[in-house]
Amino acid sequence: MVKQALEEIGRGTAEIIDIEAIEKLVTKYYDDGITYTVKAGFDPTAPDLHLGHTVLLQKLATFQKFGGRVQFLIGDFTAMIGDPTGKSATRKVLTKEDIIKNITSYTEQAFKILDESKTTIVYNNDWLEKLGADGMLQLASNLTVARMLERDDFSKRYASNTPIAVSEFMYPLLQGYDSVHLKSDIEIGGTDQKFNLLMGRQLQKAYGLKKQQAVLMMPILEGLDGVQKMSKSLGNYIGVTEEPKNIYGKVLSISDELMWRYYELLSEKSLAEIAQLKEDVASRTVHPKTAKENLALEITTRFYNEELATLAKEEFNSVFKAKKIPTEIPEFEMENGIWICQALLDAGLEPSTSQARRDIKQNAVSIDQKKISDDKLNLESGEYILQVGKKRFAKVKVN
């Protein structure tokens, strides 16, 4: 049992520090029924969770299966500083109101994956606010500047003359202090969090805790472009609250190479199954597109259900394979004689009439499935389906 648990826990991880400690915790759970805590921190800056977050959440869910209690830490205090990780500029400071607003939808989405009964939501503002100036100083004395500059992100920024705010130095310390306060047994995070995660161990020792947290790091999920990490600001993400057809479509649009990465990090399939599938694709027994379709179905099903996922697939096929018009498209009413470019702008298909003109010239615009080339066209009364490119549709009623 323990062995199987460890295998599942280890799946897809980038690195585990102190695996022995994890083994002990799991063993203790099976022998004596004693649970342990797994901490993961979340930044309440982006109210929308995407698949990149779910890699972590799925790992937490795995721990919940094997006796872990999740400490779902909302970094409402640390968010006011802004973690330097991954960004090459100091982050904007959020207001308290923003943070509170974000948290509600945040946790709601997280429980699509996590077991709520085995999750404790904690806010680090609760204890960090009370730390006070002397507490801060005591905390800061645990770390030298040289050590801080070892952190990859800092050293790069320092070398390239990108500014580093002194407050940013506090971030890893505060995150580490969270682990002291919560007496976490395990902390998980992305590989980009390594420095911060290790800080937790160091501080737990410095503050005299008997045990130090084990650390488990998950790889960073690449976004749709396959290069940069999935993030909302880069626009290369699949959000968990997106409509089924969008989730399905976006998964299908990833590259074949990236598909395997997604299989490994997001699918419930066993690693053996995935290896087999990969082999079948390589030997052309299975078409890569079929493999991708199944992945898309699985992921869509996770956030909705099988029925809706299947519908999404059918819709997708009818629109893109059979080149039919989507079943649901936005509708607009317009005045008689409206200029086509204006209509495209009003329907939100184009950002400007200039862009509309360019697209018409480039054969990207069609009315009722027929390409048009006249950018001076005016629409007579009637109903039209306007389309730009492959993906943008609108129904327009001209009165």
Add this chain to the structure above:
RNA sequence: GGUGGGUUACUCAAGUGGCCAACGAGGGCGGAUUGUAAAUCCGCUGACUACGUCUUCGAAGGUUCGAAUCCUUCACCCACCA
């Protein structure tokens, strides 16, 4: 506090008086091809019913027939010195 350097479009980055709506690269968008994959090729990438007009090169003024380019002030950033 002192000295020097910097701020150009989504990003990086050229341009140091007219040839500048502003080179180039990346990204994005579109077309061909396809499996809405990758790769490849081609085109577009400030706005405006548009062979012309308008607004843009950190901000505000100024010099000039003419400014992203020169001058003044301000804001922000960086380095070195203290």
